[in-house]
Amino acid sequence: MADDEKIEDLDTNDLKRVDISNLNHNIEIELTTTTEDDVKKSVNNQAAETDISEKYRDPGVTNISAYQLLLAKYSPYQPENCDFVKCNNRRFRKEWYVSNKWLEYSPTKNAAFCFYCRAFPHQNAEAAFITAGFKAWHKATATFASHNNSVTHKEASAKVIGLRSSFDTGSIATATNTYHKTVVIKNRSYLKCIIETLLFCARQGIAIRGHDESNSSKNKGNFLELLYLRSKDNVLLHEYFVENKNHYRYISATYTNAIFNIMAQQVLLNIINSIKEAGIFSILVDETQDLSRHEQVSFIIRLLTTQFPP
Known part of the structure; x- marks a missing residue:
């Protein structure tokens, strides 16, 4: 199955439940796991x-x-x-x-x-x-x-x-439900590894994709090479990414772009919340031309928080 196809047992809305806090300092990623209610027996x-x-x-x-x-x-x-x-x-x-x-x-x-x-x-x-x-x-x-x-x-x-x-x-229904929960938890844990790797590349300001990402390539780019490195001591990542047992890996440009868009929205939301909390802020706007003579405008917002970071 191709990476861009819809994958069963992993809701794509899980991508929208990524919480990225304090991007400038400590970054934590948490996937909200909402499991179904356990099947209850009708016992008096x-x-x-x-x-x-x-x-x-x-x-x-x-x-x-x-x-x-x-x-x-x-x-x-x-x-x-x-x-x-x-x-x-x-x-x-x-x-x-x-x-x-x-x-x-x-x-x-x-x-x-x-x-x-x-x-x-x-x-x-x-x-x-x-x-x-x-x-x-x-x-x-x-x-x-x-x-x-x-x-x-x-x-x-x-x-x-x-x-x-x-x-x-356990009954057949209970066994099936337990297996489904296990699969969902493993899928979400794997997705968390993908997001953490992308976030590291974004923070370091390094390129994501490689010039040649084929199986025979000796350098598949920072993103894939970092996943291969992490899979050496991550059993789940080795099973899903290297061995590809479940026939999907979420590494195509479609998924990485979707994750980056969610990260950008979360960063913007964090900035807005910080401005609202500070109450007083200043805005600096500057522009410059690039080599193609296109104007590049930058917005700089300065504010003071209660933590007084250096």
């Missing part, structure tokens, strides 16, 4: 930030949904030290937790639920494991095995595994 604050009491984790209580509990990294509610009430001379057995990791028990309703199916309910899922609760303890072993092999339960289980995996590795 009570579930995500505070410890949830046992009664609110009870699947028979509907104050907090299973999905919110899952986002808050809670597991199925499996109390062991509660009174399992008999129903038709049968009661819930806590040994069922071992073979059914998804199983929940509600002391309030004396019923069993499926934590995974409650977190990701399906329209064809068994209502007994989502809302009503399962109580037929004499059929528990067979019913639990049947539910474990159902299509809707397997689909919910896959979603739970995927969500839990995203807690450690």
